[in-house]
Amino acid sequence: QNMISIDINGARLNAADEGTGVPLLLVHGFPLDHTMWNAQVAAFAAHYRVIAPDLRGFGKSTGTADVLSMEQHADDLGDLLDVLGIQEPVHFCALSMGGYVAWQFWRRHATRLRSLILCDTKAAGDTPEGAKGRLAMADQVLREGAKVAAAAMLPKLLAADAPTRRPDLVEQVRQMILGNSPQTIAAAQRGMAQRPDVRAWLGDIRLPVQLIVGEQDVITPPAEMRGVAEAISGSNLAEIPGVGHMSPLEAPDAVNEVLGEFLERQE
Numbered sequence: 001q002n003m004i005s006i007d008i009n010g011a012r013l014n015a016a017d018e019g020t021g022v023p024l025l026l027v028h029g030f031p032l033d034h035t036m037w038n039a040q041v042a043a044f045a046a047h048y049r050v051i052a053p054d055l056r057g058f059g060k061s062t063g064t065a066d067v068l069s070m071e072q073h074a075d076d077l078g079d080l081l082d083v084l085g086i087q088e089p090v091h092f093c094a095l096s097m098g099g100y101v102a103w104q105f106w107r108r109h110a111t112r113l114r115s116l117i118l119c120d121t122k123a124a125g126d127t128p129e130g131a132k133g134r135l136a137m138a139d140q141v142l143r144e145g146a147k148v149a150a151a152a153m154l155p156k157l158l159a160a161d162a163p164t165r166r167p168d169l170v171e172q173v174r175q176m177i178l179g180n181s182p183q184t185i186a187a188a189q190r191g192m193a194q195r196p197d198v199r200a201w202l203g204d205i206r207l208p209v210q211l212i213v214g215e216q217d218v219i220t221p222p223a224e225m226r227g228v229a230e231a232i233s234g235s236n237l238a239e240i241p242g243v244g245h246m247s248p249l250e251a252p253d254a255v256n257e258v259l260g261e262f263l264e265r266q267e
Contacts, residue, residue, distance in 0.1 A: 001041060008079040011063025015053035019045030023086050025077065026052040029096030031149050031185045032176045033059030039252030053080060057184035068187040070195045074104035081112060089114035091263060095248060096121050096220065097188065103198045106205060115208040115266055117259060120245045122220045123228050125197030134193040138186035149185045150177040159216045159244040169250065202231035209235035210262040212255060214243035
């Protein structure tokens with residue numbers, strides 16, 4: 001992969017930057033990094049300029065803080081596009097926490113969007129219990145390390161049979177999680193705990209929107225995403241059989257087919 005390193009606003013962002021054409025921005029989830037999109041970068045760089053960053057503090061990017069807000073990540077991505085000289089609107093494809101960033105990017109940088117592709121994410125904010133759980137996890141990770149996050153998250157990120165069927169995948173995701181600093185994992189949990197509920201925004205989105213969900217996703221289940229699909233006029237939801245929360249990594253061919261057909265319709 002062609003990797004670039006960009007200085008913005010107190011952070012150095014590491015990103016894959018492959019291909020030419022209409023920009024396709026791939027935004028990873030928590031507590032992961034840009035390599036979750038490797039199959040998408042490989043598939044789409046033939047026809048698009050595919051940019052897959054490590055968000056601030058994640059992967060090989062620097063600039064973590066006590067709290068990493070979704071607004072901060074959204075503005076970072078706007079700055080990244082500026083530095084790369086990308087003025088034309090982008091296809092914004094995101095998973096999970098990346099989806100929370102996508103809502104903020106739409107709110108703050110709407111003119112920069114050509115379309116939204118939202119994988120395994122939600123519009124609802126945290127319940128009080130959910131937020132409390134995130135803050136507790138943040139404290140525990142700072143005390144005991146990233147392995148706490150790996151132990152808590154791994155069983156939920158992939159399909160239930162992944163450990164027996166795809167141990168390679170489980171290990172890849174484990175290494176992704178362990179590659180992130182405890183500071184960043186904690187800061188992201190704090191940022192997600194205070195993110196707004198954006199369900200009231202959904203009716204105002206006037207973009208082409210493709211939603212994708214793993215049939216066995218326990219974090220943002222199909223029912224949750226059906227609610228989002230119903231609220232965004234003209235959007236479509238694709239359910240990917242046999243996979244969990246990380247559909248683009250677990251079923252790259254199926255997801256790439258949905259993504260490819262959607263992108264072609266936007267040309």
